[in-house]
Amino acid sequence: MSASTLKRTRRNPAPALKPEQGRGGSSIERQRRKLLVPFVGPAFLFYTVLFIVPAIAAVWISLNEWAGSGPMTFVGFKNYIQVFQDPLFVKSFGNTLLLLFVVGAAIFILAFAMTLVLRDMAAKKIARNVIFFPHLINALVFGILAGFIFNPGGMVNSLLKPLGVTEPPAWLAQDNIFPLIMATMVLTTTGYFTTIIMAGVDRIPPYFYEDCALAGATALQRLRYVILPLTWDVFGTCAVLWTISSVKIFEIIWVFGGSSGAGLPPTQTWSVAVYTYVTAFSGMSTPAYGAATASAIISLALVTVLVVLLRRAMRRDAIEF
Template identity: 50%
Template sequence: MLYLALFIGPTLYSVYASFTNWDGINTPEWRGARNYAQLLDDPLFVTSFWNTLLILFVVGAGVFVLAFAFMLMLRDMRAKGFIRGVIFLPHIVSPIVLAIFWGFLLRHDGLLNALIVELGGEPVSWIGPDSAFLMIMVAMVWVSTGFYVAILMAGVDRIPAYFYEDASLAGASAWQKLRHITLPLSWDVISVAAVLWTISSIKVFEFIYAFGASQGYMPPDYEWNAAVFVYGVTMGGTSPQYRFGYASASAVLMLVLVTALVVLLRRAMRRDAVQF
């Protein structure tokens, strides 16, 4: 009953609201599918959608490549607990704090440009229209990698050490150990990590909003993703304001995208359980 009240009910109402013109206060006015048709012709929504996909795939690739690299590097290290904690540290700090720090580092009169000028170079526009979202993605890789290192290490740590010892005695290379031992025996953990990333990357909001808002009341349009778009068209000062029905339509599309990707990902990564 609690799940129905807190999740299913609001979700169903959002689906209904997505077909209406609603300002959040007055009675919704039925619009049919016009909100969805308008979204497809909205340049701001298209930009937000593509930025969301960039986070999902490009940042995701960076996060998992680094997470696997750290996992392989830390597996046999004595100080792996300490180093894993250092890598995990950005994930436990508030995204607002990290975004403010990142903005201070990259703004035109920020710390990075001050260092460049001190070394005799010219200031760089790190957060201009052509580079701001790239900087956001770099920051998100830095923030997120530690969490997935911890997840992957949990999968690797449960693999008995004698598997690797026997493989070494048989002359197996590092690649063969990864392919035939590490990946198969931690595949269920990897698949869970992939699903978690898919969900979290599409609904990320705090970091992008705080980073962009440091440049004004709202992030510039070229920094928006799907979650910021939902906020922006309701409470963020776009014209017209308070378009709850329109925002609901974009939120429903985001829900459909997440659901479809998770289902496809689970099917693509499905394997028989390995007993050891």
């Protein structure tokens, strides 16, 4: 090859090989598009029928007055305005926030404390199973048991009488029942989040603790600089799970509150989920499906906003280990 030919070759190199292309792109892209319909289509159809269509229908119902049968009357945002002006909804909304923040804080503090206590125990697996067991019991069962335990002739008052308490507290009185419901939620849920947090702590490699020991770090420093940063994503996941669960709390309030003999739970104990059910199906001469659906959409909006804020507030750079 002559020098002039070599210079031309360097100046104009041979074009790189390109995949076979046509109007529809490369052959691999066309194959992907062909597989998109049979693989993604059924899942998308399933999701549309079970989630998207009911969601659109719920929004439409919330904009109408409807008794569950017969014609609908379009009223716009009247249902939303009436819901926010209803003192029962305001009370229910406040109770839901108490369950979300107060009960949630108690659950996470206890769960993290139990994780630190059980982490180095020889019988850690047995203890973890024991504390997780209450979560396996249905909330309805816990509500019924709690009603029997705290009723005037229940187990708690029977144990207080030998101690000289002649007039035991009225545990199921309207002023006392909501704190009992909150305490029961802490009891039934702490074990579940303890298991998740403990799994996050267990995945931390031992050499982190060895480095802390060599550096002479205290237990508080190890907690601050090793355990919390490396389990921060676990706490974020638990916070999202509890946010979703707390807004949906219904069964234990309904059963626990109804155990006082009044049928419906006292209004002091209502959550948004209970308010929605009562508005739609019970306690009213004419069911108001439009108002009930509006309250359900408000709770959905609350969950969405809180989850977005939680994800933003707890966002940190991922630590690989």
